[in-house]
Amino acid sequence: xxxxxxxxxxxxxxxxxxxxxCRRGERxxxxxxxxxxxxxxxxxxxxxxxxxxSSLLRIVASFLAPxxxxxxxxxNPVADxxxxxxARLDYVGHLDAVKPALSAREMLRFWAALRGAGRAAPVDKAxxxxxxxxxxxxxxxxxxxxxxxxxxxxxxxxxRLPVWLLDEPFAALDGDNQRRLESxxxxxxxxxxxxxLATHQPxxxxxxxxxxxxxxxxxxx
Amino acid sequence: MSVFAGLVxxxxxxxxxxxxxxxxxxxxxxxxxxxxxxxxxxxxxxxxAIGPGILWTAALLAALLSLDRLFRTDYEDGSLELIALxxxxxxxxxLAKCLAHWLAAxxxxxxxxxxxxLLLGIDxxxxxxxxxxxxxxxxxxxxxxxxxxxxxxxxxxxxxxLPLLVLPLYVPPLIFGAAASEGxxxxxxxxxxxxxxAALALAPWAAAAALRQALE
Numbered sequence: 001x002x003x004x005x006x007x008x009x010x011x012x013x014x015x016x017x018x019x020x021x022c023r024r025g026e027r028x029x030x031x032x033x034x035x036x037x038x039x040x041x042x043x044x045x046x047x048x049x050x051x052x053x054s055s056l057l058r059i060v061a062s063f064l065a066p067x068x069x070x071x072x073x074x075x076n077p078v079a080d081x082x083x084x085x086x087a088r089l090d091y092v093g094h095l096d097a098v099k100p101a102l103s104a105r106e107m108l109r110f111w112a113a114l115r116g117a118g119r120a121a122p123v124d125k126a127x128x129x130x131x132x133x134x135x136x137x138x139x140x141x142x143x144x145x146x147x148x149x150x151x152x153x154x155x156x157x158x159x160r161l162p163v164w165l166l167d168e169p170f171a172a173l174d175g176d177n178q179r180r181l182e183s184x185x186x187x188x189x190x191x192x193x194x195x196x197l198a199t200h201q202p203x204x205x206x207x208x209x210x211x212x213x214x215x216x217x218x219x220x221x
Numbered sequence: 222m223s224v225f226a227g228l229v230x231x232x233x234x235x236x237x238x239x240x241x242x243x244x245x246x247x248x249x250x251x252x253x254x255x256x257x258x259x260x261x262x263x264x265x266x267x268x269x270a271i272g273p274g275i276l277w278t279a280a281l282l283a284a285l286l287s288l289d290r291l292f293r294t295d296y297e298d299g300s301l302e303l304i305a306l307x308x309x310x311x312x313x314x315x316l317a318k319c320l321a322h323w324l325a326a327x328x329x330x331x332x333x334x335x336x337x338x339l340l341l342g343i344d345x346x347x348x349x350x351x352x353x354x355x356x357x358x359x360x361x362x363x364x365x366x367x368x369x370x371x372x373x374x375x376x377x378x379x380x381x382x383l384p385l386l387v388l389p390l391y392v393p394p395l396i397f398g399a400a401a402s403e404g405x406x407x408x409x410x411x412x413x414x415x416x417x418x419a420a421l422a423l424a425p426w427a428a429a430a431a432l433r434q435a436l437e
Contacts, residue, residue: 063302063436086306095299101238113227114307 012039013074015060015163015194021068022055029055030216031068035209037196039162040189042205045198047213053198054094056213057167060196061091090161092169096152100141104132104151107140108158115159126157130180146172153181156188164188166197224309225317232321242290246283246326247333253279254337265342272341273351274399280330280355281391284362287326289383291318291370292428296435305436311429319360319367319424327359347402354401354413358394361417364424365390371431 014036021031029052037043045053058064060071062082071078078085098107105123112121127133130150135143143151149172156164164185170178182204185195189205197203236243257275258268295301295318304314334355338348369387373379394416401409 058437061302061306063305065437083308083310087308089306091302091306093299093302095297095302097299097303099235099298099300101235106234110227110231111303113231114224114303114309116224116308118223118227 012162012192013076014038016072016074017060017069018072019069020056020059020066020071022052022059022064023067024055028067028218030213031218033069033211033213033216035211037163037194037209039192039194041194042185042189042208043194043196044203044205044208044210045196045213046200046210047198051213051217053213054167057091057093057165057196057198061089061165062086088162089165090156090159090163091165091167092152092156093167094171096148098140098143098148098151101139103137103139104143104154105136107151108154111155112158115161117159121158123158126154129157129184130154130177146174146177149173150177150180153184157184160188160191160193162193164193164195164197166195168199169197170199170201170203224307225313228304228309228314228317229321232318233324236321236325242287243325243329246287247329249286250279250283250330250333251337253282254341258341268341269343272338272343273347273354273402274395275341276334276337276351277355277358277395277398280334280359280398281362281388281395283330284326284359284366285384285387285391287322288366288370288387289373289379291322291367292374292432292435293370293379296374301432301436305432311432312425315367315371315425315428315432316421319363319428322367323360323363327363331355331359343402350406350410351402354398354406354410357410357413357417358398361394361413361420362391364417364420367428368424368431371428371435374431374435 017033017035020033022029033056035043045056047053055064059066062078062085073085102110104127108123108126109121112118112123124133127136130153132147132150132154135147140148140151153169169181173181185205188195254275261267261271292301295304305311307314331352334352335348338351339345343351366387369383369390372386373382376382394413397409397412397416401413
């Protein structure tokens, strides 16, 4: 059902942004932005504050409709079958979506259920991947900002969806946990997954492409 | 379908953990009803006559009290983004959340209403009809409230805007609900059921469209 697992074995088409433009309110944020993200690829989106990193990720996550251009899966516009496209995406934004009243384990179970992974989801493995095993049964209201972030990132290890969209994933993470995330990303890419991440920090990802949003700022007219 | 059930279970678990929310709605309902005899005087005949109207008005206001949280916490903490990416269409997610809202905030009002009706001295024979009218009408309140809760997401004065938007839409069930316990109950109960069914058919689409707008 979900395009993970076996689907990784056959070569997957590229995720392509074709001359994307983004408008927020009256302001044109970027235009003519194109990218290509093949299976196993990584794309690091860099740019100054307000250059549209989060907006680009929200466009790719299908929350925000682009003001121009198209998003393609191979040669098919993703808008043709949005449900199928969304089933491939995992998105970790600025917000952690963590409920203070629930425990880390309950949060992960719920997220797994949302993605249709249900009881088969490797909740314990996901907790261990971000060293949260000791905190699994505490109410999340006691977690620190960094621990909440790790819990949100642990979500990525649940359903193993092919496309990871990460908005400032390193914010609030200490050195050890940055390396945990980097190794999770490398494992994901080795299995044919792809990742697009927006960050200010230098990241150690082998063979990652980079996209500088400053290059697509609208020209003054 | 299992995603739908999972979302309802998640919402109910949250409501149960934060039991104060349900208790608050119920407490407001009881207090609002109890205030009326103090205001209009303890004449049994007067209270008996206006009792159903008091109960319905208090139920509307109590339901309103918990509406602003229906989508707001999920919107603010990012859960809405995850729900939008799930395999469950947003329309059904709205339905799941409205169902959970009704179970946590509407059903307790229905259960409490017979006791409050006794308190107001309403004719015991009219009490089952009154409870039935609330049972039929309150799901509609949750659903119609869902539209307004979706539309006001991200608005700065949501707490004020929401009642202004939703109270006019609550007028029909108030009229039919209060009239149901004064004879000719059948027609009023059918109209209440029709209101809830119309809300069931329309509200998920309207609220989901509002949520998509809010996600941009």
